[in-house]
Amino acid sequence: MNSHRAVSPPEPQSLFLRASLGLEVEQTPIWLMRQAGRYLPEYREVRKKAGDFLSLCKNPDLAAQVTLQPVERFGLDAAILFSDILVVPEAMGMVLQFLEGEGPHFSKPLTRLSDLDRLNLPDPEVQLDYVLATIRAIRRQLPAHIPLIGFSGSPWTLATYMVEGGSSKKFTQIKTALYNDPVFLEGLLERLVTAVVHYLNAQIAHGVDAVQIFDTWGGVLGPEEYRRFSLEPMARIVAGLNRQRPDGSRVPVIVFSKGCGGYLETIATSGCDVIGLDWTTPLAQARSRLGPGFALQGNLDPAILYASPQRIRSEVRRLLEAFGKQNGHIFNLGHGMEPNIDPNKVPVLVEAVREESRRIRAR
Amino acid sequence: MNSHRAVSPPEPQSLFLRASLGLEVEQTPIWLMRQAGRYLPEYREVRKKAGDFLSLCKNPDLAAQVTLQPVERFGLDAAILFSDILVVPEAMGMVLQFLEGEGPHFSKPLTRLSDLDRLNLPDPEVQLDYVLATIRAIRRQLPAHIPLIGFSGSPWTLATYMVEGGSSKKFTQIKTALYNDPVFLEGLLERLVTAVVHYLNAQIAHGVDAVQIFDTWGGVLGPEEYRRFSLEPMARIVAGLNRQRPDGSRVPVIVFSKGCGGYLETIATSGCDVIGLDWTTPLAQARSRLGPGFALQGNLDPAILYASPQRIRSEVRRLLEAFGKQNGHIFNLGHGMEPNIDPNKVPVLVEAVREESRRIRAR
Numbered sequence: 037m038n039s040h041r042a043v044s045p046p047e048p049q050s051l052f053l054r055a056s057l058g059l060e061v062e063q064t065p066i067w068l069m070r071q072a073g074r075y076l077p078e079y080r081e082v083r084k085k086a087g088d089f090l091s092l093c094k095n096p097d098l099a100a101q102v103t104l105q106p107v108e109r110f111g112l113d114a115a116i117l118f119s120d121i122l123v124v125p126e127a128m129g130m131v132l133q134f135l136e137g138e139g140p141h142f143s144k145p146l147t148r149l150s151d152l153d154r155l156n157l158p159d160p161e162v163q164l165d166y167v168l169a170t171i172r173a174i175r176r177q178l179p180a181h182i183p184l185i186g187f188s189g190s191p192w193t194l195a196t197y198m199v200e201g202g203s204s205k206k207f208t209q210i211k212t213a214l215y216n217d218p219v220f221l222e223g224l225l226e227r228l229v230t231a232v233v234h235y236l237n238a239q240i241a242h243g244v245d246a247v248q249i250f251d252t253w254g255g256v257l258g259p260e261e262y263r264r265f266s267l268e269p270m271a272r273i274v275a276g277l278n279r280q281r282p283d284g285s286r287v288p289v290i291v292f293s294k295g296c297g298g299y300l301e302t303i304a305t306s307g308c309d310v311i312g313l314d315w316t317t318p319l320a321q322a323r324s325r326l327g328p329g330f331a332l333q334g335n336l337d338p339a340i341l342y343a344s345p346q347r348i349r350s351e352v353r354r355l356l357e358a359f360g361k362q363n364g365h366i367f368n369l370g371h372g373m374e375p376n377i378d379p380n381k382v383p384v385l386v387e388a389v390r391e392e393s394r395r396i397r398a399r
Numbered sequence: 400m401n402s403h404r405a406v407s408p409p410e411p412q413s414l415f416l417r418a419s420l421g422l423e424v425e426q427t428p429i430w431l432m433r434q435a436g437r438y439l440p441e442y443r444e445v446r447k448k449a450g451d452f453l454s455l456c457k458n459p460d461l462a463a464q465v466t467l468q469p470v471e472r473f474g475l476d477a478a479i480l481f482s483d484i485l486v487v488p489e490a491m492g493m494v495l496q497f498l499e500g501e502g503p504h505f506s507k508p509l510t511r512l513s514d515l516d517r518l519n520l521p522d523p524e525v526q527l528d529y530v531l532a533t534i535r536a537i538r539r540q541l542p543a544h545i546p547l548i549g550f551s552g553s554p555w556t557l558a559t560y561m562v563e564g565g566s567s568k569k570f571t572q573i574k575t576a577l578y579n580d581p582v583f584l585e586g587l588l589e590r591l592v593t594a595v596v597h598y599l600n601a602q603i604a605h606g607v608d609a610v611q612i613f614d615t616w617g618g619v620l621g622p623e624e625y626r627r628f629s630l631e632p633m634a635r636i637v638a639g640l641n642r643q644r645p646d647g648s649r650v651p652v653i654v655f656s657k658g659c660g661g662y663l664e665t666i667a668t669s670g671c672d673v674i675g676l677d678w679t680t681p682l683a684q685a686r687s688r689l690g691p692g693f694a695l696q697g698n699l700d701p702a703i704l705y706a707s708p709q710r711i712r713s714e715v716r717r718l719l720e721a722f723g724k725q726n727g728h729i730f731n732l733g734h735g736m737e738p739n740i741d742p743n744k745v746p747v748l749v750e751a752v753r754e755e756s757r758r759i760r761a762r
Contacts (some may be wrong), residue, residue, distance in 0.1 A: 206737060215706030258678040258700050298660045298679050315621040316661050337621050343578030374569060
């Protein structure tokens, strides 16, 4: 197709996949965490039809529709599956509710080793069939040149919800388990590793082009605890994924541990291709610490989308200029889109990333 | 008094002050953030007498009593003034309430430049006289060899509450101001710098031996924003403090920016003597990045106090062994004591710090 293409394995053509693998691109690809969501009026319309949040996740047609909305509206360089990380614990047998304004809730949190007997190892083709149906529906409608990103929560992050019973500020229950009952916690993490490997491999088999592991709560752990309870289970997942397609092409794996700028060297041992960064670690610093072997994803503070178009542009310029012409960068926010962001700010961001990155790369 | 004593300036004798200034100690001093608080039954008794939390802060006799409780019970190496960072915004004219189970609340948050006209510059001897009376009451009862630490919130941290109207998760209002109305935010920070300088100098004049600036929310900012909106106002405060007593002795200044392990080199430009660390940055790493010119305070995860006595001891040993025989370390938690911690765990911690640090230093 073009002169960059090697005989084997085939070089990907999409900006996102090329950047994920550190290949040259003419402009920096961009997608946004939580790009499908409440800030979009067309999302809120579909959500109304579906009923509650979990019903939307479980309706493949509607979930596919909201997945595609931001890609169509903004011309983003990747779609990300619309779903929730907590469908995995639910598929394992836990009773999940999303209480309006309060977030997720598990009615019977896990407290001890014997509670693990309540968990089953889900067959994604059965208990999570609706996710796989969503992936197929998206793939049918998404232009072939736009990659679809699948995802899962990290075992540690999933475990926090399963042990605390929902969102937490202090993580008292799970940290108590970590220090007093590591056999219980390790057993839970072990089951989650297996479940997530099956789940992500099923996502890959049904058509996602890349996967991201969201480790939202790794940053509440100290360095040794992060390594043992957050990173190590993620590394076992990465090792278990089918990352090579039959045609030899690679399915890149992104690891995003929020609040873990201090642990980048540890994250680098996970086996991932791409490391997600929040906005507290400059890209150039991350690159110099990690070397060119990892692509970087990030890392604008989502709050910058509250600023004026002019200010958004200047922040994008500053970020891209500081990283320069290096390969292996996927533009993203350092955290998800907020529900109260004006959707009209997104085209400003997308355009700024394209214009500025082309300008810098053309120098 | 002993051979370490120089003619001028006098060398402090207390472990805490010696460690703050990087001087040799025979064992590592320990105090605990929020050491006076709800986890202590004797605190809850006094709190009942006082009524609500703010009434306790404003009652010098009772506030002094709860300040002294943990020092007497556990033999800690320093007392910390019992108060709240939000008494400063209140003294500036804002209406502060502590709603049970909901945290602090300002009924009329600041939203624009003209709102700053509502703020006055408090005279600590008038609007904050109860804090100064508390300090005098503590100083009368505290043994002379135990230092008393005074404190304030950082301007950035105080501003988050004043602009958001209370605790926040996303900091939407203040970040919007940061990007869209920096003149308003800078004006607010400027007033807070002046108010805090006066406040901390009054604390020093009335008898505190050291001061800590609590920057609880610096970590929600990116590197450039942290430098401009959090660090720079703190540096102006440090520059404005009366750190030299008439006898030539020094009042050490501690800066603690939570979640800012990535910004230690920036914090080092603040002019402080001691840098507080949360549990995500190893002490030895901080020392090698900062050099021996700064004492370090921290940094056990408070959640370790949920563990068994044996485990607490082994975590303390690990932490102290990793830092070794170097001077300039004050043992503390990486964040405040939680209300549900068993007070009987504290003597285990204190004893472990003393035994292990003596053992390591005697080698």
